[in-house]
Amino acid sequence: MSRLLAIAIWLTAIITVGLFAWPKWRLPESISAHSAAIDHQFKITLIVIGAGFALTHAALGYAVWRYRAKNGERASHSSGNARVEIILAAITAVVFIALAGTGQKVWTQLQLNQAAPDTMQVEAVAQQFVWNFRYPGADGKFGRVDPRFYNDADNSIGARPGPLGIDPADPAGKDDVVTTTLVAPVNRPISLTLRSKDVIHDFYVPALRLKQDAVPGMKINIHFTATREGRYEIACAELCGQFHHQMRAYLDVKSPRDYEEWLKKNSK
């Protein structure tokens, strides 16, 4: 029994570490300016915890293999070893706190630094189970919105008030562009303001390494730069009701010229 259990413990460790090291199970493709740093931090962390995991399982398997009961023999009497204990705890503390420190790097860069004032502004508005995106148009200003004006029935691009309830009386809202696809020019920083009309949703783009709750009553600002053209999926990552798993939209990253063309075509 002891040998078998030791082998099982070792095999568990080998297989698990192997699965994580196997390139088949890697993170999704990464297409944002900050994603390489996140992926790097994940790799470092995986190596550290993989080592800790493997070492403890090696030790556990060894103890199980080596120290089984034998007739008449007594266990060694030891009720502890303060020195070993303090050394091990200190090493752990240093490693864990170092991880905690390095783990803040991308966070600080994304969350504590505001986007530059001239950054392109887009708004993402969530509702059960749809995403809408709004561009401020040529004037650079978003029109006033009011929940009393919400009109989900007409969501054509030029619709006023449309699903976001843009006040038809506000001149700033006249040229706002409202779409169901987030279109972004490549390599240009984008400041995205998240809102929700009903319950909490979460703007989640695996390829951007970006995830942020959209909370009703709050305007939450995030910023990112997409660095590769293509079409990527946007999901909802906060349980928002019956059809949470169907709340999909697309992020279209276009060349600057294609983006301008798209914007012109969809502006009034």
Add this chain to the structure above:
Amino acid sequence: MSQAQSQTAKPSTFISRYVFSRDHKIIGLQYFFLALTAALVGSAMSLLMRLRLAWPQSRWPLLEMIFPGGFGDGLMKPEFYLAMVTMHGTIMIFMVLSVAPQSAFGNYFLPIQLGAREMVFPRLNMVSFWLTLASFVVLMSALFVAGGAPIGGWTFYPPLSAVASAGPGQAAGADLWLVSISIFCLASFLGSINFIVTTLTRRTKGMSLMRMPLTCWGWFTTACISLLAFPVLFVACLLLFLDRNYGMSFFEPAGLVVSDRLIEGGGGSPLLWQHLFWFFGHPEVYLVIIPVMGVISHVMATFARKPVFGYRAMVAAIVAIGGLGFLIWGHHMFISGMNPRISIAFSVLTLVIGVPSAVKTFNWLGTLWGARIRFATPMLFAIGFVSVFVSGGVTGLVLGQTSLDIVFHDTYFVTGHFHLIMGVAALFGVFAATYYWFPKMFGRKMNEAMGKAHFWLTFIGVYAIFVPFHLLGVAGHPRRYADTLWFEFLKPLQPLHILITIAALVTAAAQLIFLFNFFLSLSKGARAGDNPWDATTLEWTGAASNVEGDPPVVYRGPYEYSTPGATKDFSMQNEPM
């Protein structure tokens, strides 16, 4: 004195002895069987979820006959899937994991191990159990009301859970959920007072705090956590109930439009719920695992035939985890819209709590080092516990980092992490405790061959289930999705879902071995002596508790195994020096 006598006097009728019992042992067993029932229900729900995840387009006409509202044309409706998500989580976390390690085994063994005659407030103890049972009944009734059980998950975030029209199950089902959990909070709060006062005032002569078995330290620390955490959840549930039914809006901002209807009121904050909920919810994790840590240390010393390595460090680690557990709730909210600066503090403290957890792991390994291990079933589960505790723990170092939480928050990586560290690790502790204390509770031993078969299938099974969870999470799979059909990036992951479901079915079937063994051993198990494991603590002295007569006197620490020069390889706590 007369009151003490009346409390310990044998009740005369069946009802007062076994139903409305004030005997801590009967109450412990009542809690145990409640948790066992809840575990069966909760596991069955997880299997229903697994069926839909593995084969989302398969038809299950047989299941439709059992749950006519949950299926249409044989297909499981997404709202039924989400109702199962909510109920599985709620049942497992409250009715199983908060009940079995603490209320069941704690009630049974805390007084005995302390050399006390009874819990200090036996009547209150009875009330705690009956409130817990009522809470379970109310929770289950949510399945049978119009609209079914709530679909908002066990975290119950408003506004989804505050507005009845936000989805099926969010009407009467959600109200019942809130009532059930409020009752549970009250029961746990009352129970915690009993545990704390009993530990502080009813220890027998010689049982100093530092001579208490580590199980008692676990139960005592957990009771302290319960005392502080459950009232906060109680208040949160009350406020949400007022929001839903009496026109308040503590958690809803102005201008909310749900299902085309403008919700009256405003001025509330959805984040307030999250702070209140997680102020309870994170300590909750520790109040599940701390009594289990006590059990594992206790069992491990017995079967390693060695004192627990670093007893004082183990006590310090339990207390440190219990205290720090109150300072890290914000790591559930990194991407909630909370101030990102405070996230950094929560993140660092979260990784710091890994240190006492690591100390405990070293000390379990230290206890095994140089041991003479007897591989009985309780010990197999204790060793298995160390493995899953480490496996589930290390991924906490990923999720605790703000930067990486952006990637893994609300994915299967989180689900895998907490199932291993909280669900599986705690259940391994409960299994270890059941096999270990069965002889004391029922006078017989459970069957070893069946116990070993149960361990092996479970140990392999849980890894086959939950390692793939992490791989799904790395690939970006969000949790609480009823299927993978709507996203291109999820479709290639479907084979993993099928693998997990098969592993879950096999692992669940293996639990039938445990059930069969348990009930068969009640009448057919080999008769056990007073001290079948050659253990040292007071539950094995053979004396019945809750009777007249002198309490035992304690002369030694809890884990005097293999003491050099002693005639036997164990010295019981009540053996004079």
